[in-house]
Amino acid sequence: MTNEEILAQFGPREAMEYDVVVVGGGPGGLATAIRLKQLAATKGTDVSVVVLEKGSEPGAHILSGAIMDPIALSELFPNWKAMGAPLNQPVSDDAMIFLGEKSSFRTPNLLLPDCFQNHGNYIISLGALTKWLGEQAEALGVEIFPGFAAAEVLYNADGSVKGVATGNMGVSKEGEPTADFQIGMELHAKYTVFAEGARGHLGKQLIAKFKLDDGKDPQTYGLGIKEVWEIDPKRHQPGFVMHTAGWPMDSSTYGGAFLYHMEGNKVTLGFITGLDYANPYLSPFEEFQRWKTHPNVRWYLEGDTEHGVAPAKRLGYGARAITAGGLSSLPKTVFPGGALVGCDAGYLNVSRIKGSHAAIKTGMLAAEAAYDAVTSGRQHDELSAYPAAFEKSWLHTELHKARNFKAWFKKGLFTATLMNGIEQFLFKGHIPWTLHRDRPDHAYLKPAAECKPIVYPKPDGKLTFDRLSSVFISNTNHAENQPAHLTLKDASVPVNINLHTYAGPEARYCPAGVYEFVKTDAGQDRLQINAQNCVHCKTCDIKDPTQNIVWVTPEGGGGPNYAGM
Numbered sequence: 001m002t003n004e005e006i007l008a009q010f011g012p013r014e015a016m017e018y019d020v021v022v023v024g025g026g027p028g029g030l031a032t033a034i035r036l037k038q039l040a041a042t043k044g045t046d047v048s049v050v051v052l053e054k055g056s057e058p059g060a061h062i063l064s065g066a067i068m069d070p071i072a073l074s075e076l077f078p079n080w081k082a083m084g085a086p087l088n089q090p091v092s093d094d095a096m097i098f099l100g101e102k103s104s105f106r107t108p109n110l111l112l113p114d115c116f117q118n119h120g121n122y123i124i125s126l127g128a129l130t131k132w133l134g135e136q137a138e139a140l141g142v143e144i145f146p147g148f149a150a151a152e153v154l155y156n157a158d159g160s161v162k163g164v165a166t167g168n169m170g171v172s173k174e175g176e177p178t179a180d181f182q183i184g185m186e187l188h189a190k191y192t193v194f195a196e197g198a199r200g201h202l203g204k205q206l207i208a209k210f211k212l213d214d215g216k217d218p219q220t221y222g223l224g225i226k227e228v229w230e231i232d233p234k235r236h237q238p239g240f241v242m243h244t245a246g247w248p249m250d251s252s253t254y255g256g257a258f259l260y261h262m263e264g265n266k267v268t269l270g271f272i273t274g275l276d277y278a279n280p281y282l283s284p285f286e287e288f289q290r291w292k293t294h295p296n297v298r299w300y301l302e303g304d305t306e307h308g309v310a311p312a313k314r315l316g317y318g319a320r321a322i323t324a325g326g327l328s329s330l331p332k333t334v335f336p337g338g339a340l341v342g343c344d345a346g347y348l349n350v351s352r353i354k355g356s357h358a359a360i361k362t363g364m365l366a367a368e369a370a371y372d373a374v375t376s377g378r379q380h381d382e383l384s385a386y387p388a389a390f391e392k393s394w395l396h397t398e399l400h401k402a403r404n405f406k407a408w409f410k411k412g413l414f415t416a417t418l419m420n421g422i423e424q425f426l427f428k429g430h431i432p433w434t435l436h437r438d439r440p441d442h443a444y445l446k447p448a449a450e451c452k453p454i455v456y457p458k459p460d461g462k463l464t465f466d467r468l469s470s471v472f473i474s475n476t477n478h479a480e481n482q483p484a485h486l487t488l489k490d491a492s493v494p495v496n497i498n499l500h501t502y503a504g505p506e507a508r509y510c511p512a513g514v515y516e517f518v519k520t521d522a523g524q525d526r527l528q529i530n531a532q533n534c535v536h537c538k539t540c541d542i543k544d545p546t547q548n549i550v551w552v553t554p555e556g557g558g559g560p561n562y563a564g565m
Helices: 003-010 027-043 071-076 126-139 201-209 284-291 295-301 356-375 385-391 394-401 407-411 413-426 467-472 493-502 539-543
Strands: 015-023 049-053 093-099 104-106 143-146 150-155 161-166 169-171 177-182 186-194 221-230 240-246 255-261 266-274 313-323 338-340 486-488 515-519 525-529 549-551
Touching: 003 177, 015 027, 015 161, 015 356, 027 049, 027 071, 027 126, 027 356, 071 356, 126 143, 150 186, 150 201, 186 201, 186 356, 201 338, 221 284, 240 295, 240 413, 255 284, 255 295, 266 284, 313 539, 338 356, 356 385, 356 394, 385 394, 407 413, 493 515, 493 525, 539 549
Parallel strands: 015 049, 015 186, 049 143, 093 240, 186 338
Antiparallel strands: 093 104, 150 161, 161 186, 169 177, 221 266, 221 313, 240 255, 255 266, 486 549, 515 525
């Protein structure tokens, strides 16, 4: 049954009315809700706010490095330290290292541009901070509905956004209602704020419907893959931050890695691959595993019986796409009845590898515009005060300085390093030129016949691992009997085009083993989609060369349940 047929048989859906509906319980969405309630309390008014979060709880789907600049959090909660916000490990030292396969060169700290300086920042679990923000929001009177995925944008007769509808629950793989069926509900609002993170399912639809990206560069993304390890105290350096560039990537492929020393003898390490890579044989997951074998990295993870060092233990795994286009790719962020905040719009500063401070700040700016509109009797129009306030903010200044960072890498690692050094170190970001991109990430993929296959070593189960054992420790789960949330516009394309022309890149770019090409009993190739493995990274929706794969929301509560990520 189609959704329309289900509605005809089981509808109408129950509708709930709010002043503001927020889609997404991450830092941006929660900051929006918190700021609205703060303003209402300060000015003695009442504003009703609800947050929809598809994860099992706020923070369950949150994944980030993460080094946090507390500038925006300090604006939201000036006394966050006294309130117990989980920012406990200040950065103590920065290292930027260029790797060869066996060699390394550390850039002197005196030559590091401001974007690589982390003095005053904190190494955190963004999931823990998000959970804390959720607690603060509820204490202020925000309603939070965890486990409810916003699946559909609702529109008024004049085309303005009316609100959202949550997905139906208890629908079988075949699309039929089961004994556990529950119809979705509608949430109507004067304004709806979308804070779904990078490549938001509904955000993508809104950008297309309202042509919000007209005149902007195509958005570009990176795939961040992360692990958390507990290491021997002898190798732990609390607050030490290490970033690397170079190996195992070739000089023409954008990528970099990080290793951060958290509190409690834990390190968080990960690898970011630009999704504008050209070789379809490249596997971001395998590049990450290979990176861990470099002497500068494995030293922290391997045991050393001679010196009494115990081997490290891997505790967590996850993956998530991040936006990297910056100001040149930022769409218009308002439309009749709503707004985009955080990474749903693309505010991440890729030069700093930081987006949570931007998400919080933009959530606050959107909230202030929405509060003024609601309390003055307006609804369903454009919150033009939000982008106007952004353009006057410190965040706009920060992103303007970094606007060319990612674009330089299309000219190779050496040129990018040189030009970003000139722009950020010598010019301090005050530059008169702007680089532009003309293609989305999927359009950079070359046919397999033009590329050299990459042979990756097999995992050893100690330092390097396979996808399935990694997904297992992400606590990912989806109800097995539900419609696949990884949909194909044309079921013939994966074999006839992707496999034939591009050697089946979906089997390599997915960090969770969702896609694999198998043989039928008749010996024919077919694409098997293991949707239950999906960690909601959105890479397939971005990198599929034919844009045939469309990620849609699964049942609420499904997906990863990250702990300490």
